[in-house]
Amino acid sequence: MENMPMPKTRKPNAQWDANATKIFNEICVEQVLANNKPQGCLNNKGYANLISQFNERTGRNYTRVQMKNRWDALKADFTTWKTLLLSASGLGIDPKTGTIAASDDWWEEKINVMPLCKKFRFAPLDNDEDVEIMFSGASYTNTNAVAPGAREGSAGNGNGNGNGNCNDKDNGSDDVQEVYPSPAEKQPVKRGAAYKSPKKGKKNFRDM
Numbered sequence: 001m002e003n004m005p006m007p008k009t010r011k012p013n014a015q016w017d018a019n020a021t022k023i024f025n026e027i028c029v030e031q032v033l034a035n036n037k038p039q040g041c042l043n044n045k046g047y048a049n050l051i052s053q054f055n056e057r058t059g060r061n062y063t064r065v066q067m068k069n070r071w072d073a074l075k076a077d078f079t080t081w082k083t084l085l086l087s088a089s090g091l092g093i094d095p096k097t098g099t100i101a102a103s104d105d106w107w108e109e110k111i112n113v114m115p116l117c118k119k120f121r122f123a124p125l126d127n128d129e130d131v132e133i134m135f136s137g138a139s140y141t142n143t144n145a146v147a148p149g150a151r152e153g154s155a156g157n158g159n160g161n162g163n164g165n166c167n168d169k170d171n172g173s174d175d176v177q178e179v180y181p182s183p184a185e186k187q188p189v190k191r192g193a194a195y196k197s198p199k200k201g202k203k204n205f206r207d208m
Helices: 018-033 044-058 064-087 104-113 115-120 128-135
Strands: none
Touching (some): 064 128
């Protein structure tokens, strides 16, 4: 009897609930401040620390590819949110939803151009201070210094621990589908105060 090939087993999808995302962001910030992000993504040491600490704190067993996919998803959210803020000059922030106070027509126009905007229709960017550090064009270190002229994706050798591969993403989906508020949860739009960064000294968003 011929040996039958063993069926391939698919690794389980990563479940990115609010707590898992918070832990992920906290560890990523620690690695950025430890100078383990010389380019647009964590280097090898940064990823090794992220994987071991995240799995230890959550009891999960996520891979580097799953971590990188999540990093890319959060970076896309950050870029979309910052683009929205830049295009919302003169508009305020809705005190109830925390997102941009604009008309339905304004939102429809933005969503048509950038579909990811839909997730910010009724809620702002989550963990904004953490993702600002993770994806800002400035290069943060554990001494809170900023390297002048440093931008996302610029070449750099890091601290001798090896560069991360910014292209090591999976073709499959490792993340759960995002859940958006239903129309019944829609809040009336109110014009609030102009948007201001919640943290003094926060760096301005730069094109990435």
